[in-house]
Amino acid sequence: xxxxxxxxxxxxxxxxxxxxxxxxxxxxxxxxxxxxxxxxxxxxxxxxxxxxxxxxxxxxxxxxxxxxxxxxxxxxxxxxxxxxxxxxxxxxxxxxxxxxxxxxxxxxxxxxxxxxxxxxxxxxxxxxxxxxxxxxxxxxxxxxxxxxxxxxxxxxxxxxxxxxxxxxxxxxxxxxxxxxxxxxxxxxxxxxxxxxxxxxxxxxxxxxxxxxxxxxxxxxxxxxxxxxxxxxxxxxxxxxxxxxxxxxxxxxxxxxxxxxxxxxxxxxxxxxxxxxxxxxxxxxx
Amino acid sequence: xxxxxxxxxxxxxxxxxxxxxxxxxxxxxxxxxxxxxxxxxxxxxxxxxxxxxxxxxxxxxxxxxxxxxxxxxxxxxxxxxxxxxxxxxxxxxxxxxxxxxxxxxxxxxxxxxxxxxxxxxxxxxxxxxxxxxxxxxxxxxxxxxxxxxxxxxxxxxxxxxxxxxxxxxxxxxxxxxxxxxxxxxxxxxxxxxxxxxxxxxxxxxxxxxxxxxxxxxxxxxxxxxxxxxxxxxxxxxxxxxxxxxxxxxxxxxxxxxxxxxxxxxxxxxxxxxxxxxxxxxxxxxxxxxxxxxxxxxxxxxxxxxxxxxxxxxxxxxxxxxxxxxxxxxxxxxxxxxxxxxxxxxxxxxxxxxxxxxxxxx
Numbered sequence: 144x145x146x147x148x149x150x151x152x153x154x155x156x157x158x159x160x161x162x163x164x165x166x167x168x169x170x171x172x173x174x175x176x177x178x179x180x181x182x183x184x185x186x187x188x189x190x191x192x193x194x195x196x197x198x199x200x201x202x203x204x205x206x207x208x209x210x211x212x213x214x215x216x217x218x219x220x221x222x223x224x225x226x227x228x229x230x231x232x233x234x235x236x237x238x239x240x241x242x243x244x245x246x247x248x249x250x251x252x253x254x255x256x257x258x259x260x261x262x263x264x265x266x267x268x269x270x271x272x273x274x275x276x277x278x279x280x281x282x283x284x285x286x287x288x289x290x291x292x293x294x295x296x297x298x299x300x301x302x303x304x305x306x307x308x309x310x311x312x313x314x315x316x317x318x319x320x321x322x323x324x325x326x327x328x329x330x331x332x333x334x335x336x337x338x339x340x341x342x343x344x345x346x347x348x349x350x351x352x353x354x355x356x357x358x359x360x361x362x363x364x365x366x367x368x369x370x371x372x373x374x375x376x377x378x379x380x381x382x383x384x385x386x387x388x389x390x391x392x393x394x395x396x397x398x399x400x401x402x403x404x405x406x407x408x409x410x411x412x413x414x415x416x417x418x419x420x421x422x423x424x425x426x427x428x
Numbered sequence: 429x430x431x432x433x434x435x436x437x438x439x440x441x442x443x444x445x446x447x448x449x450x451x452x453x454x455x456x457x458x459x460x461x462x463x464x465x466x467x468x469x470x471x472x473x474x475x476x477x478x479x480x481x482x483x484x485x486x487x488x489x490x491x492x493x494x495x496x497x498x499x500x501x502x503x504x505x506x507x508x509x510x511x512x513x514x515x516x517x518x519x520x521x522x523x524x525x526x527x528x529x530x531x532x533x534x535x536x537x538x539x540x541x542x543x544x545x546x547x548x549x550x551x552x553x554x555x556x557x558x559x560x561x562x563x564x565x566x567x568x569x570x571x572x573x574x575x576x577x578x579x580x581x582x583x584x585x586x587x588x589x590x591x592x593x594x595x596x597x598x599x600x601x602x603x604x605x606x607x608x609x610x611x612x613x614x615x616x617x618x619x620x621x622x623x624x625x626x627x628x629x630x631x632x633x634x635x636x637x638x639x640x641x642x643x644x645x646x647x648x649x650x651x652x653x654x655x656x657x658x659x660x661x662x663x664x665x666x667x668x669x670x671x672x673x674x675x676x677x678x679x680x681x682x683x684x685x686x687x688x689x690x691x692x693x694x695x696x697x698x699x700x701x702x703x704x705x706x707x708x709x710x711x712x713x714x715x716x717x718x719x720x721x722x723x724x725x726x727x728x729x730x731x732x733x734x735x736x737x738x739x740x741x742x743x744x745x746x747x748x749x750x751x752x753x754x755x756x757x758x759x760x761x762x763x764x765x766x767x768x769x770x771x772x773x774x775x776x777x778x779x780x781x782x783x784x785x786x787x788x789x
Contacts, residue, residue: 333506
């Protein structure tokens with residue numbers, strides 16, 4: 144150890160030995176802990192209360208009756224399956240539509256970015272009820288296979304998911320040098336689709352997963368559009384159960400939370416696995 | 429060195445504007461097959477625009493790009509068979525070094541065995557045979573550029589384009605890598621169009637250099653020509669260090685010029701009219717110094733006082749205040765101490781060394 148380094152290491156001891164200043168003791172952050180506990184209580188207490196209520200089978204008895212009843216209900220499975228299909232279709236359509244759009248805006252039309260960002264906020268401003276009325280009126284002329292089936296609902300969900308999907312993609316595209324990667328791929332002979340699907344998309348995995356899971360969560364919980372378009376989705380089923388079965392509604396809420404949380408966990412786990420390489424693009428370690 | 433006499437790649441009257449900014453005025457270039465040709469110039473001179481037009485990433489407003497006799501001006505970049513190494517790290521982050529090198533071959537649907545063999549050969553060629561399984565983020569900047577070079581070479585490009593590939597690297601790696609680039613180019617005999625703002629880099633690895641300024645080519649020549657016989661004041665200023673003296677021809681037959689009360693003999697002046705204003709260009713290393721007692725003013729020398737010493741390693745640059753302005757003289761560091769700051773000196777130059785230009789630019 145050099146003399147200077149030794150001096151530096153000795154310094155705190157000398158101060159303490161001299162007794163001039165008390166050694167700084169790291170105090171427990173009471174205020175921080177208090178806010179943490181309050182925050183956790185705000186979120187967890189209603190959940191725990193719901194869980195506790197969902198397990199009640201009598202005045203003082205607990206069991207899984209409500210869960211058994213819900214899981215045995217064919218409407219539960221049908222609605223869950225319908226919402227799942229709607230989620231998948233929405234994810235596919237939204238990504239097919241927005242991945243090339245976001246890529247092209249970043250690559251060739253950067254001046255349009257403020258306009259596109261404004262558009263991404265619109266679904267937050269326009270209430271779903273307005274959106275669904277607009278969809279029903281605006282697409283009345285379309286063929287029955289579109290207007291009469293759930294594709295119209297998917298179209299509405301794509302609009303709802305637009306802000307989340309676009310912003311996830313936007314963040315991913317900002318993290319990589321798409322201009323250089325695109326030109327590098329082109330100089331090696333890649334066509335536009337090859338550039339997009341072999342170079343850009345694989346480097347957006349974490350963004351795509353994030354967009355997909357957020358869309359999944361939105362569609363699984365969307366109520367207004369589904370009920371007005373007369374589809375018995377999972378959210379509509381939850382509303383129905385709430386009106387007819389007290390403990391069943393609580394059990395369904397817990398199941399719904401579990402589905403959402405598993406989705407989020409999926410983002411974290413998969414995102415961490417594929418995102419580790421995405422965050423460092425072209426840099427030097 | 430390649431065969432520069434037969435044009436392989438030509439830029440004919442290429443003009444490009446971005447809005448109201450003229451990036452290229454009317455660029456004419458021709459590269460021989462197997463030639464290492466550099467575009468050298470300061471930022472904004474249009475060199476990268478020219479390269480991007482050759483690559484197909486920009487379309488010229490006017491003019492043509494001709495490759496091997498065929499007009500490729502409108503051919504999209506992915507059909508030009510030109511490998512490119514970029515200034516920014518451009519490896520595909522989701523692929524290993526080997527997969528990056530194989531990418532172009534995969535696009536061309538080459539069989540897996542051929543891809544693997546070629547990638548192994550090229551990684552070996554750039555000295556990264558053991559690093560094929562590493563991802564870009566696991567490689568240093570120099571290693572990434574080596575992989576980028578291997579990747580560009582994998583497709584056996586008709587022309588290899590390099591856009592300041594070393595500028596993001598530290599000085600030591602830059603020198604090593606530029607020597608390797610030259611070695612590989614010579615070994616494979618490929619045609620290279622290289623863009624750089626670093627004159628040392630351009631002069632050390634190129635067969636020919638085009639010095640550019642404000643969208644125009646100032647001079648095209650071999651490195652010794654560019655350095656030794658700059659055609660314009662800009663080239664003289666930009667390439668190396670040059671002493672510039674504004675002078676008047678005193679005796680055209682004898683090759684004598686006058687800068688203030690200082691007189692010099694320069695063969696290049698011969699034939700010029702008396703009274704003609706010229707620019708005398710002298711490299712600092714062309715000057716020899718001798719100590720001068722006060723009061724003595726020899727003819728044919730630049731007289732002044734040493735103002736400063738700048739240590740450059742093997743050489744030391746002495747800055748000398750003369751009546752015609754400050755000049756620089758490079759001396760071996762071992763002997764520079766003989767001329768202390770403040771000492772009166774006479775700087776002489778052999779008559780065949782000064783370069784004379786019209787005093788217009």
